[in-house]
Amino acid sequence: MTQSEWNREWQSERNAQCEERHALSLERIRRIAVEESVTDPFRDYFQKTAVFLLEIESVRQKVASGEWETLSLEEMWEINRRLYSDILPECYGGSYANPEYAVRVLGESYGQILSFLYAELRGGIACAYEARLDYLTILQELFIEIYNCFEEEIPEYKTLKEIVYWYASDYCDVFLADRIEEQLYPELSFAARIIMESDLTDLRYLYRFGEYITDNEIRTAKHLASLPEETLRKMADVYTEGYRIGFVNTGKDLSKKSVVNIRYCLGFERVVRLAVKNFEKMGLKPVIYRAASSVITKKEQIKIGYYGAIANKQYEYDHRSDQALFLDKRYVERKLDVLKNVYEKNKEQAAQFAGPAVMEIFGEQPFSPEVKEEAFSYSGAQQELVRLYDSKSGQLVNRYIKGEERSFTIVAYPVPEIGERYREIFDDVIRINTLDAGLYERVQQTIIDALDRGVYVRVKGKGANQTDLKIQLHELNDPEKETIFENCVADVNIPVGEVFTSPVLSGTEGILHVSRVYLNELQYIDLKLTFADGKITDYTCANFEKEEENRKYIYDNVLHNHETLPLGEFAIGTNTTAYVTGKKYQIEDKMPILIAEKTGPHFAVGDTCYSWSEDIKVYNPNGKEIIARDNEISLLRKEDPAKAYFQCHTDITIPYEELEEISVVTKNGEQIILLEDGRFVLPGTEVLNEPLDQLN
Structure with a gap:
């Protein structure tokens, strides 16, 4: 039996168990779409949502019958557009999927919960194409149960909340179990x-x-x-x-x-x-x-x-x-x-x-x-x-x-939305993703040799960039066999171009500032994080007029609801080719963190790069063991893993043009400058400046 045959047979058995329930719920939804037993302003919501569910059912039937395969490209486009039209930006202002609109029309409590319901029902689109009759039936029954509460009189909010609670609780062992499998x-x-x-x-x-x-x-x-x-x-x-x-x-x-x-x-x-x-x-x-x-x-x-x-x-x-x-x-x-x-x-x-x-x-x-x-x-x-x-x-x-x-x-690769020069950008990204790893390995080892002599690294911003950070480094017991930084070539993180470490938290302090950065598909303007002993003590940005909104934005999406996070990684990006490509096409703000992190120093808040595998010995190409796999927090895993991990790791990059200096300070107080005024100055790394010369 082929994979697709097995999959179809498995799903067919599950669908057969709920065919009668599905038919009954569908019949009820057809009536809801036209009946007027629910009072305003809720009638419009339920009728429109019922029509949407019937649209999903129409698609399911086309897929199940094979009719879908006979449709033209234009017909498929039209159906796709109808399914998603009311959440598109130009229509969202008048959509019940928009909690702001739903609350304005339906009232605060009911608007919130009914907007949630509509968003949850939209998950049925995928079920129609996957022939998930069981999932569609569950969603339809949830809609009907809530609708029934409004038929005679407006229900209490807690009644609706309980329905949703038991939907999530009861079907957790269906949706979550299936998701894992x-x-x-x-x-x-x-x-x-x-x-x-x-x-x-x-x-x-x-x-x-x-x-x-x-x-x-x-x-x-x-x-x-x-x-x-x-x-x-x-x-x-x-x-x-x-x-x-x-x-x-x-x-x-x-x-x-x-x-x-x-x-x-x-x-x-x-x-x-x-x-x-x-x-x-x-x-x-x-x-x-x-x-x-x-x-x-x-x-x-x-x-x-x-x-x-x-x-x-x-x-x-x-x-x-x-x-x-x-x-x-x-x-x-x-x-x-x-x-x-x-x-x-x-x-x-x-x-x-x-x-x-x-x-x-x-x-x-x-x-x-x-x-x-x-x-x-x-x-x-x-x-x-x-x-x-x-x-x-x-x-x-x-x-x-x-x-x-x-x-x-x-x-990572670009999509056409990036601009008119999409094809050129795509070709250049292929080139970036296939750069000479051997060259970078040699140059990066030169940087690591200097860093291994250090007690801490100093990173200072230039001009309006307020960055001034001291990053404490691990101590080497045997420099002949051990190293602090990993020489990262093109393996798990493509493209090539960084050296990174897990800093010592104690003594790591200062301000990290970047004028504009894009993290997990969200933009941050003038993001500023303050560190003491390697942990965030303060934070702000300039996305919103109100400071409390800026802080909540960071708390929700960078700190992920933690009161603080440690500095889990410090790295120096060496991919000046990627940096120049961003400048060449003026797409710096659109570069993914995967590439952007290679275009300057970057700092990750949250877990280290070695989380859950700190005890595995890792070696650089020169045979030296990378000993900086832990920090003071990740070491807590030996007592209580709940205290050691945060389930997040967010990289924040400072572009070269915002850098005044990156230097490493040795035990005897010697200062070794690695980058100055956005250029590599350490002997043996000059080749990295060749792409930068193109900017001039």
Whole structure:
């Protein structure tokens, strides 16, 4: 039985169990769409939502009957547009998916919860394409249950809240359990069948995923189709070879694994198909799961998995904390219990998981969200519960998918939205991703040799940049055999170009400032973090007029609801070619952190780069062991892992032009200058300035 046949049979059995329920709920929704038993202003909400659910059902029937395959590209485009139209920026102001509009029309309490409901129901779009009759039935029944509460009189808010709570709690062992198994079993990869079996010359295949499709995805697919096979293979080889080398360089045994998780954005299927074949030669089968959309399985607005265009980033941001509607200790315990039971049931398969291979995109317009009072937000007690869940779930997953046995790789490519010179930029990014690793290895070793002599590093900003940081370094016991910094070439983090370490926290202090930076798809203006003993003590930015909004923005999205975070990594980026490319096309603000972190010094707040695998010895190409794998906080794992890890790692880069100096200070007080006025001045590193000379 083939993978796709197994998947279809598995889903068919589950659908057969709920066909009668689905038919009954569908019949009820058809009546809701036209009946007027609910009073204003709620009638319009329920009728429009019912019509939307019927639109999803229409798509499901087309897919199930095979009619979908007979549709033209234009017809598929029209259906796709209808499914996503009301959350697009131009329509969002009058959409019930917008909590601000919903509250204005339906009232504060009801508007919030009904906006949440509509957002949750939108997850049914993917279910229609995946033939998930069981999931669609669950969502339809939730809608009907809440609708019934409004038929005779307006219900109490707590009644609706209880319905949502029990929906999340009862179906946690369906949605969350399925989500985990999708991450472990290649047979369940809906997307893999499309990628490997579709005619990629027929762009209709893009609409089979059930994601929002725009000009970005279509033009990306067309561009890849225009490239020589040799170029596509080079892209795939860099991606998969980086993954393999990541295991080699860390001394991990890839032969013990059989599953690789491929994460990418739609449009790159030609490269992904080649990558799948490369991974198969390594003995790995792909799991390619969709980025979650349900409140039960998603993590804020962060997309983990494959996805298409993001129809509206403000919509995603507005609903990032919808879990606050019902989150309590009992629900957290319920999720953790499901997590544990499912992993225990599938522990042998979990042990086969090798880690993610990620292909990111960049080039979209920078996004700075509007913070809405009408959107759900966590209380102080709920923030503590979120931290508790993140910590315990991280520990639990590491028990079954051991950090010391898994690895990853990440590479990034631009999308057409980046501008008119997209093709040129794409070609230059391929060049950046395939730079001479041997050259960088040699130059970076020169930098490391100087850093290994140091007690601390001093980083100072230039002009308006207020950075003034002292980064304390680990002490070497045997400099002949040990080193502080890792010589990072093109393996897990593509492209080549950085040396990094886990700083000593005690004595690390000062201000980190950057004029503009893009972190996890969110833009920050004049981001400023203050450190004492390696931990954040103060923070601000200039995104909003009100200081409390700036602080909350950072607290939510950089600190991830922690009162403080340590400096988990300090690095010096050496990829001046990438830096000049950004300048050449004026796309610096659109460069992904994966590339941007190689274009200046960068600082990561949160966990170290070695989290969950600190006890594995790691060596540089020259044979020296990298001993700076821990800091004072990560060492707490030996007493209590909950105190050692934060489940986050956010890189913040200062561009070369904002640098006055990077220097290392030795035990005897000697100052060795590495960079001065944005240029490398350490003897042996002058070659890195050659791309910079092009700017002049």
